[in-house]
Amino acid sequence: MAYNKPIPTPSSLTQPFFDGAKEGKLMLPRCQDCNRVHWYPRHICPFCHSDSIGWIEGSGEGRVHTFAVQYRAFGGWGQEAPFVTAYIDLNEGDRMLTVLRGVDANDPGSIRIGSRVRVEFEQASEDISIAFWRVVEE
Numbered sequence: 001m002a003y004n005k006p007i008p009t010p011s012s013l014t015q016p017f018f019d020g021a022k023e024g025k026l027m028l029p030r031c032q033d034c035n036r037v038h039w040y041p042r043h044i045c046p047f048c049h050s051d052s053i054g055w056i057e058g059s060g061e062g063r064v065h066t067f068a069v070q071y072r073a074f075g076g077w078g079q080e081a082p083f084v085t086a087y088i089d090l091n092e093g094d095r096m097l098t099v100l101r102g103v104d105a106n107d108p109g110s111i112r113i114g115s116r117v118r119v120e121f122e123q124a125s126e127d128i129s130i131a132f133w134r135v136v137e138e
């Protein structure tokens, strides 16, 4: 089935992320002065205001920080509702918003904050792969 949800257009700021995603790698921006990872990509470090930003390959692992069940959505996402969105605490630091996979949106009581998650990528177009996170067993 063709990918039927919005597809991001990379900018010079986000291109390294999408280059990595295409190869199944989670690329994360990291300040070269304070060494902290931040998400989303920015020209200036949100922690120390340095403009010296590099990229690292992340572990692709993290934990569920919090989540919400989405019962209504537009476009292609409407066909997937209900689904679960979550903030992921990245192992490298900071948080990433995602659609969480491997959980039952119809049984939100079964979803656990702190659950281990691993990133996966879904090819949306020839050049764009989208990062999603999936709950993995402890």
Ligand SMILES: [Zn+2]
Binding pocket: 031, 032, 033, 034, 035, 036, 045, 046, 047, 048, 049, 050
């Ligand atoms: Zn910094």
